[in-house]
Amino acid sequence: AQRVTQPEKLLSVFKGAPVELKCNYSYSGSPELFWYVQYSRQRLQLLLRHISRESIKGFTADLNKGETSFHLKKPFAQEEDSAMYYCALSGLDGGSQGNLIFGKGTKLSVKP
Amino acid sequence: DAGITQSPRHKVTETGTPVTLRCHQTENHRYMYWYRQDPGHGLRLIHYSYGVKDTDKGEVSDGYSVSRSKTEDFLLTLESATSSQTSVYFCAISVGGEKLFFGSGTQLSVL
Numbered sequence: 001a002q003r004v005t006q007p008e009k010l011l012s013v014f015k016g017a018p019v020e021l022k023c024n025y026s027y028s029g030s031p032e033l034f035w036y037v038q039y040s041r042q043r044l045q046l047l048l049r050h051i052s053r054e055s056i057k058g059f060t061a062d063l064n065k066g067e068t069s070f071h072l073k074k075p076f077a078q079e080e081d082s083a084m085y086y087c088a089l090s091g092l093d094g095g096s097q098g099n100l101i102f103g104k105g106t107k108l109s110v111k112p
Numbered sequence: 113d114a115g116i117t118q119s120p121r122h123k124v125t126e127t128g129t130p131v132t133l134r135c136h137q138t139e140n141h142r143y144m145y146w147y148r149q150d151p152g153h154g155l156r157l158i159h160y161s162y163g164v165k166d167t168d169k170g171e172v173s174d175g176y177s178v179s180r181s182k183t184e185d186f187l188l189t190l191e192s193a194t195s196s197q198t199s200v201y202f203c204a205i206s207v208g209g210e211k212l213f214f215g216s217g218t219q220l221s222v223l
Contacts, residue, residue: 009152036212044155044202044214086154099145099170100212104154 002027004089006103013077014111021072021106023061023087032090033070034100035061039083047072047085057081077110084108115139118203118215126223131190133218135203137183143206144186146170146178148199149217155202161186193222 003026013019025031035047048056050063050070061072070087084107088100115138125131135144146158147170157170159178167178175197179187190197203215 006154034211043216044204044212046211046213049211099157099160101157102147102155104152 002089002101004087004101004103006085006087006106008106009104010107010109012109012111015079016076019074019077019081019108019110021085021087021108023070023072023103025068025070025087025089027068027089031063031065033061033063034088034090035059035070035072036086036088036102037083038086044086077108079110079112082108082110116203116205116213116215118201118218120218121216122219124221124223125193127194128192131193131220131222133188133201133203133220135186135188135215137186137205139205140183141205141207142183144180145204145206145212146176146186146188147202147204148172149202150199158188158201193220195222198222 005024007022033050036044037047038044048054048061059072059074061070063070084105086105087103090100117136119134143162145160147155148158149155156172158172158176159167159170161167161180164180164183167180177189198221201218201220204212207213
């Protein structure tokens with residue numbers, strides 16, 4: 001079964017510290033993975049997707065197929081990074097385009 | 113915002129009453145989705161649509177129905193609301209493959 005696991009409900013770090021939000025997935029095929037972010041009182045928005053191999057707002061994420069992981073990293077956290085982060089997996093079964101499976105989310109709190 | 117709006121933004125209703133939430137898009141996208149967001153559960157797919165009158169169930173479809181009579185509107189109906197359906201409901205559209213754009217959400221409270 002397809003599954004996304006985010007083991008940490010809450011992650012608290014100090015400003016300037018490195019941050020790593022963990023995401024593990026279960027999927028038998030070739031996965032498409034995403035990170036979505038929800039800032040306070042705002043809608044969910046795409047942060048990055050693994051096929052783009054891009055860095056957004058200083059965040060990067062590398063797909064590790066051997067460890068079935070897609071951890072989100074940033075070397076120096078900022079207070080404005082405080083938000084809810086969701087890892088998501090594309091459910092490619094049956095061609096249901098955009099049918100994403102989300103993890104339960106990790107709330108990142110960056111303290112001054 | 114990819115031209116997606118949800119209404120109402122907030123709704124308080126009583127157990128057993130019917131409730132309809134509306135999602136409206138202005139850019140003619142084919143795929144539309146309804147998710148619910150709950151603490152400790154993340155986002156879970158309720159129903160989705162891949163065209164006018166073409167819909168399918170998601171992970172948590174029990175107690176919900178949907179309709180899409182026009183490309184731009186995707187309606188979510190709770191036939192008889194229960195307290196377990198108190199949640200934040202998000203509509204989303206698929207853009208450029210699997211990139212989802214979300215609406216602002218509807219906070220529904222069932223008393």
